[in-house]
Amino acid sequence: MSSDSQEIRRSILSKWHKTLSEYGNLFSSDTISGTSPPSVFVGSYNYPKVFVGPMVPPIHGDTSLLDNPEKWKGRSLEEIINFRLNLVRGVQKTGIEETEGRYIENLQEITMSEKPTDLDLVFIKNTSSNISMDGESAPFGPTGEIKSAKFSGSTPTKPIEKIFYDKDMKAQDAVLKLYSSGIEISKIQKCFSIGMLGKKRKLVPTKWSITATDDIISKSIVKEILQNSIIDTCKVFSYEHLGNVFSVILFPHRWIFEMIEGWYSNGILGFGSDSEDARGIDHPPRIAGAYFAAKLGVSEYLLKNKIQAGVLIFREIRPEYAIPVGVWQVREGIREAMKQKPQMVSDFNHALNLASSKTSVSKKEWIVNGDMINRVRQKTILDFI
Known part of the structure; x- marks a missing residue:
């Protein structure tokens, strides 16, 4: 981890501790009264007996953001x-098959709610104001085991x-x-997680439900775009x-997709990548x-514009991304990228030059850490360097 990342994390932690010194009684108590955005969380620890519960800030009003x-x-x-740290997470240990008890049914009701919902929670003991910022997992606020919970009425979202x-x-x-x-996808993911969908319903850890939802939707979209005409220039x-x-990079080709990530660890650049063709990915x-x-983010663009293309994505993770906040930022980042005006180029090699120039990583480093060149042209990497 770079010194920049450590400094950013120290700064955020310092400000959080200052908040706790001023309002600590709100975050370290055996009760909380507030308005859930609404938000629920299903953990993966000790699966299949997991910690499940609502996330509630110690404030009332429109907390949807x-x-x-x-x-x-x-x-x-x-x-x-x-935003994340201000949500106090109440939990009860529940088996993943237990989707019809009153506690889970209350969580399902707030999940389908159109608006933020008032909650009053009593914990077995004071919540801990300690938070984790290890640079690996997304941070969350204080956690407390629920002794009793009072859920206010809510108006359900009709389609849900x-x-x-x-x-x-x-x-x-x-x-x-x-x-x-x-x-919204974030709402669908919560419904999936809290056991509201399907024939054989069960609780699904939040992080698994997020990936499953993105996978299901993107796979369905790709089936549709395979029927579209292939673009005739690179974007x-x-x-x-x-x-x-x-x-x-979008380039003239039947659907093929690769994402390459580059990140910095102790000043050393590391890479990871995965790819698929029209048959989909055959491994986690x-x-x-x-x-x-x-x-999902890029396939939405292709579907909306009724086109088909090969796709190559470079993601550079800079030291400023000191604390991961979840893969939603990848989906929303790609969605925003696809809303920008594209630069048109005549061939794939020029597209590689342009795409890599947006990053601090060289074209050669991107190429040798991916598989797209082999998939697309059956040429050697040297042809593109």
């Missing part, structure tokens, strides 16, 4: 981390309510139905946010959920 990644464009890393009561629809079909109804899109630089991606998040 605190857990709505689709609305975080232009927000700084520090702002987004503070309809899907919830359809016990004959497969989970995959339910995800696609909600997506086509205009429900390069780029976007930067939260210490992440994205360069996206090495770059994990970021792969499906990026695939």
Whole structure:
């Protein structure tokens, strides 16, 4: 980890501790009363007996922004981390098959709510104000084991309510139905996680539900774009946010997709990549959920514009991205990249030059750490350096 990353993390931690010194009683208590965005969390620790519960800030009112990644464009890393830290996580240990008890049903009701929902929680003991910022996992606020919970009434989101009561629809079909109804992906992921979808319902750890939702939707979109005409020129899109630089190349080819990530660790540049053709990916991606998040962001663009293309994405993770905040930022970063005006170039090699110039990583380093050149042209890497 670079000194820049460590300094950024120290600065954020310092400000958080200052907040605790002023309002610590709100974050270290055996009770909390507040308005959930709404937000729920299902952990993966001790699976299949997992910790499940609502996330609630110690304030009342419109708190929807605190857990709505689709609305975080232009927000700084520090702002987004503070959104997360201000949500107190109440938990109870629950088996993943237990989706019909009153506690889980209450969580399902707030998940499908149109608006933020008031909650009152009593914990077995005071919540801990200690937080984790190890640079590896996304941070979260204080956690407390719930002794009792009072949930206020809520108005359900109609498309979600309809899907919830359809016990004959497969989970995959339910995800696609909600997506086509205009429900935000972050909302669909929560419904998936809290056991609201499918025939054989169960709780799904939040991080798994995020990846599964992106995978289901992007896979469905790719099936559609395979019927579209192939573009006849190369386009390069780029976007930067939260210490992440994205360069996206679209080039004339039947659907083929690769994402290459480059990051810095102790001053050394590391890489990871995964790719697929029209048959899809045949293994769990090495770059994990970021792969499906990026695939979804770019496939939406192809579907909307009724085109088909080969896709190569460079993601440079700079030291400024000192604290990871989740793969949602990859999906939203690619979505924003595809909203920018593309630069048109005559051939793939020029596109590689342009895309790599947006980053601090050389074209050669990107190419040798991916597989696209071999897939596309059956030429040697030297032909493109």
